[in-house]
Amino acid sequence: MALQVMSLIQSTCQKLKGVTLNALTGTLRKGGSSRVLRGPKGLPVLGNSIELDASQAHQLFTRWSKQYGKIFRLKVFGKNVVVISDANTLRAAFSSGALGKHLNDRAENITKEVFYGRKHMGFANLNDQTVFLRNVLRRKVLHYQMCNSIFVEACSTTISNFAMNLNNGAETIDPDALIKEFLTQLNSTILIGESLPDDDPEVEALWEFIDSLYRLLPPSIDAPLRAFPCLRHLPIKHGRYFRSAIDARDRVTRRYFDTQKSTYKEGHLRGLIDICLRIQQQALATSGTSWLTDDYIKGLMLDTVVAGMSEMIKSIRMLILLMCRHQDVQSRVNTEIRDVIGPVGTPSTNHREAMTYTQAVIMEMLRYVSQTPLAIPHKCNEDVVLDGYAILKDTAILPNIWGIHHDEDVWGDPWDFRPERFLCAEDGKKLLPADHKFMKTLIPFSVGKRRCPGEDFAMSRLFLVLTSLLQHLHFRPPEGEEFPSVDPRHYIREYPYPLPLYKCRVEVRIDC
Numbered sequence: 001m002a003l004q005v006m007s008l009i010q011s012t013c014q015k016l017k018g019v020t021l022n023a024l025t026g027t028l029r030k031g032g033s034s035r036v037l038r039g040p041k042g043l044p045v046l047g048n049s050i051e052l053d054a055s056q057a058h059q060l061f062t063r064w065s066k067q068y069g070k071i072f073r074l075k076v077f078g079k080n081v082v083v084i085s086d087a088n089t090l091r092a093a094f095s096s097g098a099l100g101k102h103l104n105d106r107a108e109n110i111t112k113e114v115f116y117g118r119k120h121m122g123f124a125n126l127n128d129q130t131v132f133l134r135n136v137l138r139r140k141v142l143h144y145q146m147c148n149s150i151f152v153e154a155c156s157t158t159i160s161n162f163a164m165n166l167n168n169g170a171e172t173i174d175p176d177a178l179i180k181e182f183l184t185q186l187n188s189t190i191l192i193g194e195s196l197p198d199d200d201p202e203v204e205a206l207w208e209f210i211d212s213l214y215r216l217l218p219p220s221i222d223a224p225l226r227a228f229p230c231l232r233h234l235p236i237k238h239g240r241y242f243r244s245a246i247d248a249r250d251r252v253t254r255r256y257f258d259t260q261k262s263t264y265k266e267g268h269l270r271g272l273i274d275i276c277l278r279i280q281q282q283a284l285a286t287s288g289t290s291w292l293t294d295d296y297i298k299g300l301m302l303d304t305v306v307a308g309m310s311e312m313i314k315s316i317r318m319l320i321l322l323m324c325r326h327q328d329v330q331s332r333v334n335t336e337i338r339d340v341i342g343p344v345g346t347p348s349t350n351h352r353e354a355m356t357y358t359q360a361v362i363m364e365m366l367r368y369v370s371q372t373p374l375a376i377p378h379k380c381n382e383d384v385v386l387d388g389y390a391i392l393k394d395t396a397i398l399p400n401i402w403g404i405h406h407d408e409d410v411w412g413d414p415w416d417f418r419p420e421r422f423l424c425a426e427d428g429k430k431l432l433p434a435d436h437k438f439m440k441t442l443i444p445f446s447v448g449k450r451r452c453p454g455e456d457f458a459m460s461r462l463f464l465v466l467t468s469l470l471q472h473l474h475f476r477p478p479e480g481e482e483f484p485s486v487d488p489r490h491y492i493r494e495y496p497y498p499l500p501l502y503k504c505r506v507e508v509r510i511d512c
């Protein structure tokens with residue numbers, strides 16, 4: 001995500017009209033209606049780019065926000081960037097109304113070519129099509145998926161098979177292999193309504209697509225590929241990366257979209273692709289035309305793959321790492337599993353309400369780790385005034401989720417992993433009410449019109465994965481091997497390892 005941020009910062013203000021931020025604020029100040037944004041001094045042309053390290057930008061921005069305020073500005077190669085480190089200001093900026101209309105676009109990048117000329121959601125501007133796609137994904141696909149039991153069954157089978165194959169019931173493993181198996185099944189279920197058999201030749205295609213897309217995002221790859229399209233065909237790194245993203249995209253498309261389309265039957269909806277095909281067919285039948293072309297359906301399918309799987313793998317990897325380091329938390333989740341689900345019951349979303357500590361663990365992981373520290377950058381499409389500050393058209397707006405989640409004034413002890421902070425002090429059993437300052441400041445999915453459409457789905461799936469894992473398995477650090485710190489300040493958030501990779505020891509629980 002940090003690389004996306006750098007890439008988008010670089011590309012965001014290409015159409016600057018030569019008006020500087022100071023000039024604009026000067027004009028507005030004459031009318032007495034705006035304040036001047038503060039920010040670090042930069043060098044001519046380079047701006048603040050020399051100080052910026054893509055993998056640690058969120059930490060630098062958090063230090064700068066203490067010095068220059070919760071909204072401050074910087075410049076990167078002549079382009080304006082505004083960083084917002086306050087949840088309420090972000091809500092005001094990204095929600096409905098005039099500001100929401102102007103602060104919810106995205107800067108263009110090379111993924112435009114991969115997503116059929118921006119026919120998708122994630123890196124496209126906010127318009128009628130993206131709003132429609134969001135609603136389809138959230139209301140018609142993910143909501144329905146949360147109610148079906150295919151993933152619950154897939155979780156339980158995967159873990160039982162895994163546990164049976166452990167040597168003597170204990171082993172040091174790379175958890176990524178297990179997590180990827182879960183998530184491949186999860187995503188296949190969303191797209192086509194069924195899991196893929198283990199021997200399906202395209203089982204790895206989804207991960208290859210994610211990897212190849214992320215490789216395109218660093219500015220050093222993105223900028224030359226856009227400036228010199230001929231590079232896309234050359235036998236150099238840039239060309240190879242570009243072609244492998246297109247190749248992986250086409251494999252995913254053939255395996256999922258083409259097979260669904262060729263077997264589509266009216267009235268038999270298997271997953272996201274069928275749901276979109278039905279909307280398309282109905283429009284064609286009534287008006288003879290539909291803007292929801294096959295390219296848009298493929299674009300939405302690829303959005304789900306990239307945004308959903310890449311975020312979920314980070315969350316589950318971090319939950320297991322935290323369980324290894326915090327054995328006390330693991331055993332408290334386990335007690336809750338034993339009391340509410342029992343040793344042989346199948347975890348389901350119906351258990352969530354009674355398992356508030358487990359829910360608090362997931363919320364605290366999302367706060368503590370802040371896996372998308374700067375979300376996906378937004379772009380301002382008009383000169384606006386936010387909180388009294390003038391913001392120029394084409395400025396990149398970065399939500400500093402990391403800074404908001406680690407603000408000492410709000411959290412007191414932000415560097416401690418303490419799930420119980422989300423429980424009411426009186427009985428330690430209920431979750432805090434929605435209007436508590438912690439609840440309003442916890443924004444791992446961002447806020448407003450571009451807020452993650454997968455939020456409810458992700459929270460329910462993380463609950464299922466965590467409870468299914470801990471019901472059967474006990475995780476510990478490996479014996480005599482290096483094990484990474486859990487302190488998120490030490491992570492290098494750079495592709496291909498945006499969060500630490502590790503091996504851990506896993507044992508089958510004797511009580512299961």
Ligand code: HEM
Nearest residue numbers: 121122303307308311315372375376445446450452454458
């Ligand atoms: C723990 C898991 C997840 C986290 C922390 C997360 C976080 C985020 C964040 C911070 C954004 C950017 C919002 C903004 O631009 O202001 C986002 C966007 C998005 N997420 Fe998630 N997400 C997660 C899981 C998922 C899942 C499971 C799906 C789908 C199945 C999903 C689909 C999307 C899509 C399509 C977007 C782009 C929305 C748009 O551009 O309007 N995410 N997510």
